[in-house]
Amino acid sequence: MKPSNISAYFVLHAKSYFRSRSAIFFQIAFPVILMLLFGAIFGGTSYNPGTLVVQNDSPSQVSWGVINAINDSGLFKIQVLQESANLSQYIVKNGITAALLIPANFTSNILSGGRGYMILKGEASPQVANSNYQILNGVLTEVNYHIENVSQKLVLTTAVSGTATSKTVNYYVPGLIGFTVLTTMFNMVYQVPNYRKEKIFRQFSFSGLTKSEWMVANILHSFAMLVLSDVILVVIAILVFGASLVLTPTTILLSGVIVFMGLIFFTGLGILAGLVSDNEETVSVVGNLILFPMMFLSGVFFPLAFAPPYLQTISKFLPLTYFINSLNSILIYGDFSTLLVEMIALGVSSLILFVVAAKIFSWKQK
Amino acid sequence: MSAEVIEVRGLVKKYGDLVAVNGIDFSINRGEVFSLLGPNGAGKTTTVEILEGVRNRSSGSVTVLGEDPEKSKSLIYRLGILPQDFSFVYNSTPVEALAFYRKTLGSSTDIKQILEEVELEEKSDTPYQKLSGGQKQKLGLAMAMINDPEVLFLDEPTSGLDPRARRNIWKVIENLKKQGKSILLTTHYLEEAELLAQRVAIMNKGKIIDSGTPMEIVERHHESDRLIIRGDGNIETMIRDMGFPVRRNESYVEVNLRNIKDATEIVNLLYEKKANFEDFTLKRESLEDVFIKMVGEIEEDEAE
Numbered sequence: 131m132k133p134s135n136i137s138a139y140f141v142l143h144a145k146s147y148f149r150s151r152s153a154i155f156f157q158i159a160f161p162v163i164l165m166l167l168f169g170a171i172f173g174g175t176s177y178n179p180g181t182l183v184v185q186n187d188s189p190s191q192v193s194w195g196v197i198n199a200i201n202d203s204g205l206f207k208i209q210v211l212q213e214s215a216n217l218s219q220y221i222v223k224n225g226i227t228a229a230l231l232i233p234a235n236f237t238s239n240i241l242s243g244g245r246g247y248m249i250l251k252g253e254a255s256p257q258v259a260n261s262n263y264q265i266l267n268g269v270l271t272e273v274n275y276h277i278e279n280v281s282q283k284l285v286l287t288t289a290v291s292g293t294a295t296s297k298t299v300n301y302y303v304p305g306l307i308g309f310t311v312l313t314t315m316f317n318m319v320y321q322v323p324n325y326r327k328e329k330i331f332r333q334f335s336f337s338g339l340t341k342s343e344w345m346v347a348n349i350l351h352s353f354a355m356l357v358l359s360d361v362i363l364v365v366i367a368i369l370v371f372g373a374s375l376v377l378t379p380t381t382i383l384l385s386g387v388i389v390f391m392g393l394i395f396f397t398g399l400g401i402l403a404g405l406v407s408d409n410e411e412t413v414s415v416v417g418n419l420i421l422f423p424m425m426f427l428s429g430v431f432f433p434l435a436f437a438p439p440y441l442q443t444i445s446k447f448l449p450l451t452y453f454i455n456s457l458n459s460i461l462i463y464g465d466f467s468t469l470l471v472e473m474i475a476l477g478v479s480s481l482i483l484f485v486v487a488a489k490i491f492s493w494k495q496k
Numbered sequence: 497m498s499a500e501v502i503e504v505r506g507l508v509k510k511y512g513d514l515v516a517v518n519g520i521d522f523s524i525n526r527g528e529v530f531s532l533l534g535p536n537g538a539g540k541t542t543t544v545e546i547l548e549g550v551r552n553r554s555s556g557s558v559t560v561l562g563e564d565p566e567k568s569k570s571l572i573y574r575l576g577i578l579p580q581d582f583s584f585v586y587n588s589t590p591v592e593a594l595a596f597y598r599k600t601l602g603s604s605t606d607i608k609q610i611l612e613e614v615e616l617e618e619k620s621d622t623p624y625q626k627l628s629g630g631q632k633q634k635l636g637l638a639m640a641m642i643n644d645p646e647v648l649f650l651d652e653p654t655s656g657l658d659p660r661a662r663r664n665i666w667k668v669i670e671n672l673k674k675q676g677k678s679i680l681l682t683t684h685y686l687e688e689a690e691l692l693a694q695r696v697a698i699m700n701k702g703k704i705i706d707s708g709t710p711m712e713i714v715e716r717h718h719e720s721d722r723l724i725i726r727g728d729g730n731i732e733t734m735i736r737d738m739g740f741p742v743r744r745n746e747s748y749v750e751v752n753l754r755n756i757k758d759a760t761e762i763v764n765l766l767y768e769k770k771a772n773f774e775d776f777t778l779k780r781e782s783l784e785d786v787f788i789k790m791v792g793e794i795e796e797d798e799a800e
Contacts, residue, residue: 138599146587149623328583332550336577336639337600493550 131346135339139347147351153317158359161310165363166370168302182206182266183229185217188236192246196232196284199273205265217251223463225301227252228262245285299371304457305430307360307385308450311392312421312430314352318400319417322491323407331493342488349397353390360389376464384460388473391480392453398483401491429454449479499525501647501678502547507556509542509702516542518702519556524647527676529669531683531693533783535791538699540682541580544651547680548577561646573601576645580652580682582636586625590616590635593624594642601643614638614668630661637668647678654688666692686784696783700791710783717790718781723751723759725766727773734771735762 147153182200186193201208206228211220221229231249240246248270250263263286270284325331334344367373403420407413427441428450445451456472459465502524509517517539524530532540545551546558549565549572558564563571584593594607611617614634619627627635633653640648650669654662662685669692672679683689689696690710697707706713725731726748735742735751740762743750753759759778766773 135600138596142585142588142592142596145589145592146585146623149587329579329581330583330585332579333582333584333639335550336548336572336575336579337597338572339600 131340131343135343136347136350139334139339139344140351143347143351144354147355156313156316157310157355158362160313161306161359161363162366164309165302165306165366168299168306180205180207181209181226181228182262183209183211183217183220183226184232185211185213185215185229186232187213187234188232188238189213190237192237192240193232196246196248196270196273200230200266200269203269203272205269221251221253223465225253228266230266247285247287249287299367299373300375300462301458303364303367303373303375304454304461306363307356307389307457308392308428308430308454309425310356310359310363311389311396311453312425312450314356314393315396315400315403316417316421317352318348318397319403319407319420320413322401322404323409323413327409335493341491341493345397345401345484345488345491349390349393352393352397356389356393357386375461377461378464381460381464384466384469385457388453388456388460388476391473391476392450394484395449395453395476395480398480398487401487402483405491424448424450427451449476452476452479501526501561502530502680503557503559504543504547505557507543507546507558508554509539509546509551510554515702517546517553520697520699520702520704522697522704522707524678524680526678528695529673529679529681529693531681531689531696532699533683533686533689533696533787534699535684537701539702540699541651543699544649544680544682545579548575548579548649573643574646576640576643576648576677578633578636578640578648578650578653580655582632584624584632584635584639587623589621589623590627590638591620593635594638597639597642603643605642605644607642610638610641613641613671615664628661630657630664633657633661633665634668637665641672645677647680648672650679650681652683653681654683654685662688686782686787690783698787698790705790714781714783714786717786719752721753721756721759721781722779723753723762723776724779725749725751725762725773725776727771731766731771731773734766734769738762738765 184197184200186197197208197210200206211217211229217229217231220226229251231251233247233249236246236248250266252262267286270286274284331341364373364375364377368375399420403416404413407416427445428448429445430450452472452475456469456476459467459469459472500523502522504520504522507517507520508515520539520543522530532543534540542551546553547560547565549560549568552566558566560571561574565571588596590611591607594610597603598605598607608617608620611620614637616631616634616638619631622631624632624635637650637653640650653669654665657665666688669679669681673692679692681689681693693710695707695709696713697704698713699705706716708716725735729744732742732744732749735749738761740751740753740758743752751758751762756778763776
C-alpha cells in the first residue's frame with residue numbers, strides 16, 4: 131500500500147466531494163438538523179416519566195404499605211432499588227428523573243407519632259421535576275387521608291438535581307455520532323455499484339491505485355468529514371441545548387478511535403452491500419435493509435433498556451451497539467470500565483469486515 | 497530491445513459456452529499503430545482488456561512489453577489506456593484527474609502542456625460531468641498520455657463523436673504516432689483505421705479474418721474500380737459501344753473497370769464525342785467496402 135496513492139485519491143475525492151451539495155448536506159447539515167430536532171423535542175424531558183425508582187432504607191410494613199399505595203395509584207411504575215445500592219450514582223448513570231428515597235428513620239418517626247419524610251430525587255428539568263413532585267405528592271396526600279384522615283403525616287421533600295437538565299440531549303449526541311458513521315456506509319452502498327456500472331473502478335486500476343488504497347483513502351476522507359460534522363454536532367448540543375458531556379483529551383481521543391473503528395466496519399459493510407446491489411433499483415432497498423434495523427436495534431435514537439429482552443439480545447450481535455455503548459460510556463459518564471470489551475468487539479468485527487470486503491471486492495472484469 | 501511490443505498467440509476467452517475470442521494471433525512492433533477492426537461483438541474490446549490486464553484470458557499466451565499483463569503489477573506504469581466508454585469521477589475537473597494520475601503513476605509531465613496537446617486547456621477546471629462527449633474523450637486521452645507511455649491502448653477513441661471532435665482526436669493520435677508511440681487502436685470506423693494505422697487486423701466473431709496494411713487488404717479483396725458518370729442516356733450507349741460493361745442507375749451510369757487506364761480512355765472518348773455529361777467520379781474500393789464485403793460474406797455463409 132503506497133501512502134502517496136492514498137493521499138492522491140484522498141485529494142481527488144475530497145475536492146470532488148466538496149462540489150457535491152447533496153453529499154455536504156447529508157454529511158454535515160442533516161445530522162445537525164437531527165440534533166436541533168431531537169434537542170428541541172426531547173431536550174428537557176426524560177425517557178420514561180412513569181418510572182419511579184424507590185430505595186427503601188427503612189423496610190417495614192408501614193414503608194412497604196406506602197410504596198404499595200403509590201404502585202396501586204397506577205401513576206408510577208415502581209422499580210425497587212436494593213438498599214445497598216448507591217442511589218445517587220444510579221440516578222446519574224441511568225438518567226433517572228424520579229427516584230424516591232425512604233430514609234432509615236422513616237418508620238420510627240411514623241411509629242413515634244411524628245412525620246415520615248421522604249425525598250424525591252432524580253435528574254430532570256424543572257418542569258419534569260415539578261410534574262413528578264405534584265403527582266407523587268397528590269398520591270401521598272391521598273394515602274395520608276386513608277391512614278388517619280390527616281394531611282401531613284407523610285411529607286415529601288424534593289432533591290431533584292437541576293444540573294443535568296439536558297440528560298436526554300446528552301444521550302442523543304453519541305446516537306447522532308453513530309448516525310453520521312452509518313451514513314458513510316450509505317455512501318459506499320451507492321458508490322460501489324455506481325462506480326462499477328460507470329467503469330470508474332476500471333479507470334482507477336489504470337492509475338496504479340489498488341482497491342485497498344482506495345478503501346483506506348475513503349475511510350480517511352470519511353473520518354475527516356466525520357470529525358468536522360461531529361464537532362459541529364457536539365458544539366450545538368453544548369451551546370444550544372446545554373448538553374453536559376465529559377470532554378477531556380482522553381475521552382476526545384478515545385471517541386476518535388471509536389469513530390475510526392466504526393468507520394472501518396461500515397466502509398467494509400457498505401462495500402459488501404454495494405456488491406450485492408447490482409443495479410440502482412436495489413441500492414436503496416439493500417441500504418435501508420441494513421440501515422434501519424441496525425439504527426433502531428443499536429440504540430441510536432432510543433435507549434435499549436426500553437426494548438424487550440429478545441431485542442436486547444439481538445442488539446448484542448450488532449457492532450453499532452458496541453459503538454454507541456462505548457461512546458455513551460465515555461462521553462456521558464466518563465466511565466472506562468466496560469470500554470475495553472466494547473472496543474475489542476468493535477475492533478475485531480471491523481477488521482474482519484474490512485478484510486472480507488477487500489478480498490471479495492474486485493476491480494477486474496469477469 | 498525487442499521489435500515487438502505486443503505478442504498474442506492462440507488467445508482464447510470464453511464466457512461459459514460463448515467463445516468471445518477464438519484463438520487469435522498477432523503482434524505489434526515498436527512505434528507501430530496497429531488497428532483491430534470489427535463489428536460490435538467481434539471480440540476487440542475483450543482482446544484489448546486482456547492485453548491491459550483488466551480481464552483474465554481462458555488460454556493462450558500474451559506478452560506486452562515482455563510481461564504477462566495478467567501477472568505483472570509494474571506494467572501499468574508503462575501503458576497508456578483509453579478504454580471504451582471512458583468515464584471518471586463526476587465532480588472532478590480535468591486538472592484534478594490528471595494530477596491524480598500523475599501522482600499515482602509517478603509521472604512528472606506538465607499537466608498544462610498535456611491539456612494544450614489535447615486542446616482542453618479552456619475546460620481545465622470544468623467538472624467532468626459538464627464536459628461534452630468530445631471533451632471527455634480528450635480528457636481520457638490526456639490521462640492515457642500523462643505518464644509518457646511506451647504503449648497506448650485506444651479502444652474506440654472517437655466512438656459517438658461528431659466529425660469535428662473526431663478529427664481533433666485524430667490529430668492527437670497523429671502526434672503520438674510522430675512521437676514513435678506504439679498504439680493499439682480499436683475502432684469500427686474504417687476511415688479512422690485507414691488514416692491512422694500502419695497495419696490492421698479484421699476481427700469477426702472472435703477470429704481474425706485478415707490482417708495486413710490497409711492497402712494489402714483492399715488489394716486482396718477488392719473486385720474492380722468503378723467509374724461513375726452523371727449525364728444523359730446517350731452516355732450509356734457510347735460506353736457500351738466501346739465494349740465496357742455498363743449499368744444504368746437513376747441519374748448516373750456505372751462502369752466496372754478492368755484497370756485504372758480504362759477510366760482515362762472512357763473520359764477522353766466522351767470529350768471527343770462531346771457527350772452531354774455533368775461530372776464523373778473514379779470510385780476505388782475502400783477498406784470499408786472490403787470490410788463490409790468480408791464480414792457480410794461470413795454472415796451470409798453462416799445463414800446458409
